Amino acid sequence: MRESTSVTAATRHEVPETARNGELAFVSVPREAEFKRKSVRGGTATVAGQIFGMALQIGTTFVLARILSPTDYGLQSMVTTLTAFVSLFRDAGLSAASVQREDLSHESASTLFWINVGLGFVIMVVIACMAPVLVRFYREPRLLWITVASGTYFFFYSLGAQHRALLDRAMRFTTNVKIDVMSALVGTVIAISLALMHFGYWSLIVQTISLPVVTSIAVWIANPWLPCRPSFTRELRSMLKFGSTVTVNSVVVYIAYNTEKILLGRYWGASSLGIYGRAYQLATLPVQNLISAVHGVAFSVLSRMQNDFARLQRAYLKSLTLIVSLTIPVVGCSAIFAEEIVRVVLGPKWGSVAPVLRLLAPTVLVLALINPFSWFLRATGQVARSLKIALLICPTVVLGIALGLRKGPPGVALGYSAAMVLLFLPVVIWATYGSGVSLRAYGGAIWRPLLSGLIGSLAGASFKILYEKSLSPVPLLVVEVACLGVTYLIFLFFVMGQRQFYLDAVRQIWQPASRSAAENQGIA
Numbered sequence: 001m002r003e004s005t006s007v008t009a010a011t012r013h014e015v016p017e018t019a020r021n022g023e024l025a026f027v028s029v030p031r032e033a034e035f036k037r038k039s040v041r042g043g044t045a046t047v048a049g050q051i052f053g054m055a056l057q058i059g060t061t062f063v064l065a066r067i068l069s070p071t072d073y074g075l076q077s078m079v080t081t082l083t084a085f086v087s088l089f090r091d092a093g094l095s096a097a098s099v100q101r102e103d104l105s106h107e108s109a110s111t112l113f114w115i116n117v118g119l120g121f122v123i124m125v126v127i128a129c130m131a132p133v134l135v136r137f138y139r140e141p142r143l144l145w146i147t148v149a150s151g152t153y154f155f156f157y158s159l160g161a162q163h164r165a166l167l168d169r170a171m172r173f174t175t176n177v178k179i180d181v182m183s184a185l186v187g188t189v190i191a192i193s194l195a196l197m198h199f200g201y202w203s204l205i206v207q208t209i210s211l212p213v214v215t216s217i218a219v220w221i222a223n224p225w226l227p228c229r230p231s232f233t234r235e236l237r238s239m240l241k242f243g244s245t246v247t248v249n250s251v252v253v254y255i256a257y258n259t260e261k262i263l264l265g266r267y268w269g270a271s272s273l274g275i276y277g278r279a280y281q282l283a284t285l286p287v288q289n290l291i292s293a294v295h296g297v298a299f300s301v302l303s304r305m306q307n308d309f310a311r312l313q314r315a316y317l318k319s320l321t322l323i324v325s326l327t328i329p330v331v332g333c334s335a336i337f338a339e340e341i342v343r344v345v346l347g348p349k350w351g352s353v354a355p356v357l358r359l360l361a362p363t364v365l366v367l368a369l370i371n372p373f374s375w376f377l378r379a380t381g382q383v384a385r386s387l388k389i390a391l392l393i394c395p396t397v398v399l400g401i402a403l404g405l406r407k408g409p410p411g412v413a414l415g416y417s418a419a420m421v422l423l424f425l426p427v428v429i430w431a432t433y434g435s436g437v438s439l440r441a442y443g444g445a446i447w448r449p450l451l452s453g454l455i456g457s458l459a460g461a462s463f464k465i466l467y468e469k470s471l472s473p474v475p476l477l478v479v480e481v482a483c484l485g486v487t488y489l490i491f492l493f494f495v496m497g498q499r500q501f502y503l504d505a506v507r508q509i510w511q512p513a514s515r516s517a518a519e520n521q522g523i524a
Contacts, residue, residue: 120158
């Protein structure tokens, strides 16, 4: 009978190496000697990877927007609304459960793998069966085969889900970054090549499917762990409960944040949905990539700190400050320089995207301010509270969107942002109450970048008023962004006295890397 292989996160790090006779192999590394180095270097690599991915995505959009039409993007968005919803069930929250768990046996990891594969296959079949329903709902026959093809994404994703979770659990963030970059590059080449060959919307669909194919192959190579037969244990039951709560929470949040796309596609058609979709992508792309990058690292790191609450709280507040400080200038640029951004990135035929982009800016800011609570609540096992907060957000956002629907994309964007602004204070109060993170500590982490961002935005707006008629779009946008950014940094670093905070963050990034290089050379 096979023995259970497990590692306690409180005493050692789990670093899966190779599969030995089908077993999950681990290397034990001293916690204090390696923990900080792994978290800081991993965080740096992940953020750098997301910045590269964001630049690549913007570059891809720059090219494709000049080849494809709003209708091509609208057709993709009609299917994406379904596939994005179904994707909430693609691993039933079990990847998060694997990372958050202090102890994980080989048998439990194997069972989670087979559950993921089963779910991936079932979801693929369900989406194929939903294709005729989408055709009828949107009155668009082209959606039939687009939907069927899009469903294969989930089966390919399921093949690498548990391997990816084990890499996260072992804090092998740099490996994950390399995999993400490679997948994105392959997808970009495929999309642009097919678009140039006049495949239209199929270039977007095939690009999406290629991502999990490349990723799953890469994670198996990076972590050649072999699962055994499934075995349902007591440990697995608690993980399934955790994962199911995370999944329900994700479903509620999805409904809140995607209702507008469903309604716009149904009542305003593919073209209007394509316009809104481009505005939403421009508004949220930088912040989503940033939050996604930090979330992957923060959740793993905070989960490993759950038995040291004081340390966990400090780490969370620092992460929150960094997220907000990086988000503020992006939001300011979207709100003030919308016309220039749209003209430079998308081209002149997309001018109607600009007002929607500007109206979505408050939504992006509030998301950056409240989304990090999910890392803290999940890492500390407070998933039930996270779900209750989502149940507050959902109906409020849906109501705001519904009220603005009759005005088309601009009305929907306005209703969305109004609802998010109204939700901000109640969500913060509820999330902090009794959690160990006080309102005062939360406010102390965000007020300096917020005030600095306001000053920087005023400087950028003043420059635009003075020079927008005398410069062409590209140099105007470059100088506007520079004016806002430099003013913001000067005020944040020197007036707000935050220069040392960011210098320390940079120092932490490079010092562990130097020590690691020395260690690899056998230098004490």
